[in-house]
Amino acid sequence: MEGVRKRNPGQDEFVQAVEDVAQDIIPFIADHPEYHEAEILRRIAEPDRIVSFRVCWEDDDGNVRVERGWRVQNNNAVGPYKGGLRFSENVNESVLKFLAFEQTFKNSLTGLPMGGGKGGSNFNPKGKSDREVMRFCQSFMSELFRHIGPDRDVPAGDIGVGTREIGYLFGQYKKLTGRWEGVLTGKASEYGGSKLRTEATGYGVVYFLREMLKDREEGLEGKSAVISGSGNVALHAAEKLMSEGAKVLTLSDSDGFIHDPDGIDEEKLDWVKTLKIEKRGRISNYTDKFDGAEFHEGKAPWDVDCDIALPCATQNELDEGGAKALLGNDVMAVVEGANMPSTAEASARFRKSGILFGPAKAANAGGVAVSGLEMSQNSERVSWDHETLDNMLTGLMQDIHDKCVESGTDDDGNVDYVRGANIAGFRKVADAMLAFGVV
Ligand SMILES: NC(=O)C1=CN([C@@H]2O[C@H](COP(=O)(O)OP(=O)(O)OC[C@H]3O[C@@H](n4cnc5c(N)ncnc54)[C@H](O)[C@@H]3O)[C@@H](O)[C@H]2O)C=CC1
Numbered sequence: 001m002e003g004v005r006k007r008n009p010g011q012d013e014f015v016q017a018v019e020d021v022a023q024d025i026i027p028f029i030a031d032h033p034e035y036h037e038a039e040i041l042r043r044i045a046e047p048d049r050i051v052s053f054r055v056c057w058e059d060d061d062g063n064v065r066v067e068r069g070w071r072v073q074n075n076n077a078v079g080p081y082k083g084g085l086r087f088s089e090n091v092n093e094s095v096l097k098f099l100a101f102e103q104t105f106k107n108s109l110t111g112l113p114m115g116g117g118k119g120g121s122n123f124n125p126k127g128k129s130d131r132e133v134m135r136f137c138q139s140f141m142s143e144l145f146r147h148i149g150p151d152r153d154v155p156a157g158d159i160g161v162g163t164r165e166i167g168y169l170f171g172q173y174k175k176l177t178g179r180w181e182g183v184l185t186g187k188a189s190e191y192g193g194s195k196l197r198t199e200a201t202g203y204g205v206v207y208f209l210r211e212m213l214k215d216r217e218e219g220l221e222g223k224s225a226v227i228s229g230s231g232n233v234a235l236h237a238a239e240k241l242m243s244e245g246a247k248v249l250t251l252s253d254s255d256g257f258i259h260d261p262d263g264i265d266e267e268k269l270d271w272v273k274t275l276k277i278e279k280r281g282r283i284s285n286y287t288d289k290f291d292g293a294e295f296h297e298g299k300a301p302w303d304v305d306c307d308i309a310l311p312c313a314t315q316n317e318l319d320e321g322g323a324k325a326l327l328g329n330d331v332m333a334v335v336e337g338a339n340m341p342s343t344a345e346a347s348a349r350f351r352k353s354g355i356l357f358g359p360a361k362a363a364n365a366g367g368v369a370v371s372g373l374e375m376s377q378n379s380e381r382v383s384w385d386h387e388t389l390d391n392m393l394t395g396l397m398q399d400i401h402d403k404c405v406e407s408g409t410d411d412d413g414n415v416d417y418v419r420g421a422n423i424a425g426f427r428k429v430a431d432a433m434l435a436f437g438v439v
């Protein structure tokens, strides 16, 4: 870890993600000298390559704007690089390196042939017109296209990149290369997108939670849930929780959170979807529309009494104070929808507490898993129906859960899902790398 810190100065998120994995892999490697001798962990913690490039575009007033774009290709031992693109003012190299590193283990856990990558830009889509977003996406792809391909690197969406952005990116790739191929996932269904990809991450989080609860002979019916975020992952996790009989109390965005003590029902959730996906409005507007709900400016929802907490917004949004508040209210399960939403201190508290704690690289893998299925459908020139895909997603999440249990069960029978996910995710990539020799 000393070397990782030295080689990556100022990259706190990346170091945090490597530390999270190393704390479980270093003891594991002690019994597996072949991984140690081949320096496997050290090699996974050094991205295969990072491409960084200038992205120029013109805003609606004719001003020239200059942003930076990146693609971090972390590891392609088990398949082409695969992982989302993030457009946010908070994007930097450290954030994308942590995400690409995590993605390598997550994608391995799915059992599908996908390596790990991530990319994006510090472009802030908030408040931009459709035309501005289109011009930015076209300029971004004008450089990215030479580094990606269906057998090379297959990007998708993440924060700030949804169906609209994927459309503009795919259109530009097609124009530049003259080829229609499955180079991006998360496409709309009219041009090769998979059914269920939009819902898959949020639904998958709930399927994973359902498996964890089953082991304790518990179900979701009647449980109260606190969710952060109000984007793709949060809204679909909320939808699935509600359909399983749980009561969703909160949603949030970067301005604060809303608390609806009556619970967010289907009609209210539909309203939020229109607000967030079509109008691109703020979550605080919820209280103007629905009586009894409160908006808490600048706050996260972790003080709200609940059985289940799903952090679904962004990294390090759940700190030690939040963890203490949740544990103080006897939370039963914390399952990570966002990538690395718990700080290292919060994560350590959850692991020690004996509650059900589902780490992101396992719990939110449903999204990239359905992306993997989108790649298969594109290659085969077929389109599977919703039910088939939902059954596949359910099976994949059960399988990831079982892998965590297999590699993470302590002598006393308690399951440490973090250790289970780290070891199971590592092993497959490590064995593939051993097979390739030192390259
Ligand atoms: N979209 C996907 O399929 C997957 C997404 N994820 C992760 O889930 C998280 C959410 O991603 P999406 O829902 O896709 O993005 P999104 O862009 O649809 O939504 C992001 C949400 O987080 C909120 N947010 C952003 N920064 C925040 C902050 N500092 N404080 C509070 N709220 C904040 C936004 O207001 C928005 O509600 C990210 O960590 C992403 O990496 C993980 C697996 C797959």
Ligand SMILES: O=C(O)CCC(=O)C(=O)O
Binding pocket: 082, 083, 084, 085, 103, 106, 154, 155, 156, 157, 158, 185, 339, 364, 365, 367, 368, 369, 371
């Ligand atoms: O579907 C994908 O390729 C990307 C999903 C993603 O970015 C993630 O799992 O964090």
